Amino acid sequence: MRIITSGESHGKGLFAIVEGLPSHLRVDKEEIDRCLALRQSGYGRGGRQKIERDRVEILSGVRNGETLGSPVCLAVFNADYENWKPYMAPEGCDVAARTVTKVRPGHADLTGMKKYAQADARNILERASARETAIRVAVGTLCRQLLRALGVEITGYVKQVHTVRDEGEYTFGQIASGRLPELGMMDPAAQERAIAEIAALREAGDTCGGIAEIRVRGLKSGFGSCMSYGQKLDARLVGALMSVQAIKGAEVGLGFGAAALSGKDVHDEIFYDEKRGYYRETNRAGGIEGGMSNGEEIVLRAAMKPIPTLMRGLKTVDTATNLPDRAATERSDVCAITACEIILESVTATALAEAVLERLGGDNVAEIVDRYGRLPD
Numbered sequence: 275m276r277i278i279t280s281g282e283s284h285g286k287g288l289f290a291i292v293e294g295l296p297s298h299l300r301v302d303k304e305e306i307d308r309c310l311a312l313r314q315s316g317y318g319r320g321g322r323q324k325i326e327r328d329r330v331e332i333l334s335g336v337r338n339g340e341t342l343g344s345p346v347c348l349a350v351f352n353a354d355y356e357n358w359k360p361y362m363a364p365e366g367c368d369v370a371a372r373t374v375t376k377v378r379p380g381h382a383d384l385t386g387m388k389k390y391a392q393a394d395a396r397n398i399l400e401r402a403s404a405r406e407t408a409i410r411v412a413v414g415t416l417c418r419q420l421l422r423a424l425g426v427e428i429t430g431y432v433k434q435v436h437t438v439r440d441e442g443e444y445t446f447g448q449i450a451s452g453r454l455p456e457l458g459m460m461d462p463a464a465q466e467r468a469i470a471e472i473a474a475l476r477e478a479g480d481t482c483g484g485i486a487e488i489r490v491r492g493l494k495s496g497f498g499s500c501m502s503y504g505q506k507l508d509a510r511l512v513g514a515l516m517s518v519q520a521i522k523g524a525e526v527g528l529g530f531g532a533a534a535l536s537g538k539d540v541h542d543e544i545f546y547d548e549k550r551g552y553y554r555e556t557n558r559a560g561g562i563e564g565g566m567s568n569g570e571e572i573v574l575r576a577a578m579k580p581i582p583t584l585m586r587g588l589k590t591v592d593t594a595t596n597l598p599d600r601a602a603t604e605r606s607d608v609c610a611i612t613a614c615e616i617i618l619e620s621v622t623a624t625a626l627a628e629a630v631l632e633r634l635g636g637d638n639v640a641e642i643v644d645r646y647g648r649l650p651d
């Protein structure tokens with residue numbers, strides 16, 4: 275599969291071309307739109323989400339609700355483009371009216387300006403913005419639909435918001451049915467405390483991040499590779515998580531926690547019985563050993579840093595004058611971890627679909643389902 279996304283935050287929209295999807299995949303547009311709505315949700319989001327009502331438009335590669343095997347082109351148009359057309363239109367626009375030079379610490383602004391030889395950070399931030407994740411959610415949901423045809427399901431929840439961490443352990447089923455509205459946490463008491471923290475940070479003109487946990491159920495063993503480092507499944511999944519804007523850390527299973535434990539408390543002992551075959555009583559590896567799925571649930575976690583646009587404006591330099599100033603602000607999210615969670619599920623789905631198609635090949639869904647069915651668990 276080859277995927278390319280394009281689009282600026284205040285341009286006409288976000289677009290993706292997905293090449294290599296098999297034919298006869300039933301496309302559930304409603305599910306894509308539900309995931310896009312989830313990406314817009316969460317206590318702590320900013321004013322932009324009141325303007326947008328993200329919906330996918332399928333421009334090619336799908337006929338009568340099924341993929342054709344040709345490249346699929348997806349679009350999520352920006353409602354806000356109507357307001358930004360005078361400053362963003364490709365044909366010509368008033369660039370000076372929306373110039374950004376009070377570069378934001380933590381954002382791509384300053385480094386991007388140097389790299390792309392731009393005097394206006396607008397030419398950097400428009401693409402670096404997390405708005406790009408809207409189209410990655412659309413692509414990821416398509417990939418999720420392919421995985422579902424094989425019996426592979428993905429879910430997740432918000433484990434931590436700022437200083438509030440939910441130490442609970444939840445099964446896949448509990449997460450899939452029990453994620454709370456508003457923030458997407460599992461524990462109501464923790465969520466209440468988290469909401470209070472976000473509210474206090476909003477008052478202070480500040481922002482916060484959090485941690486999301488992603489689970490994958492039903493993936494058979496042997497995806498990824500212990501032979502070629504570039505195909506290690508954990509490397510690819512962590513790479514996918516880290517590709518999401520504002521993610522600063524990612525882990526599999528015990529992750530960073532494994533470093534402080536001894537071997538007997540880290541490795542998942544192996545048992546066998548006639549009925550179950552080989553099995554484990556623990557899953558501290560998070561479903562991946564030797565760079566390959568081992569048939570257990572895949573458990574991933576990613577840490578999101580606080581959003582770098584602070585209403586109080588951090589100290590910076592105005593690159594137009596090189597004098598000290600406060601960083602640019604127009605509007606901002608206070609916390610976007612709930613949106614981030616569905617984005618992380620989506621990029622996980624995409625990375626897994628890539629690994630599945632690489633191993634199984636196949637031009638139509640039935641062929642892939644058949645090949646998958648023949649694999650050992």
Ligand code: EPS
Pocket residue numbers: 283320321322323381402403404405408581582583605606607
């Ligand atoms: C986002 C849209 C953006 C930001 C946010 C994500 O909208 P605007 O810049 O018009 O307010 O709310 O982008 C960032 C956090 C960022 O750092 O760029 C979205 O749709 O997710």
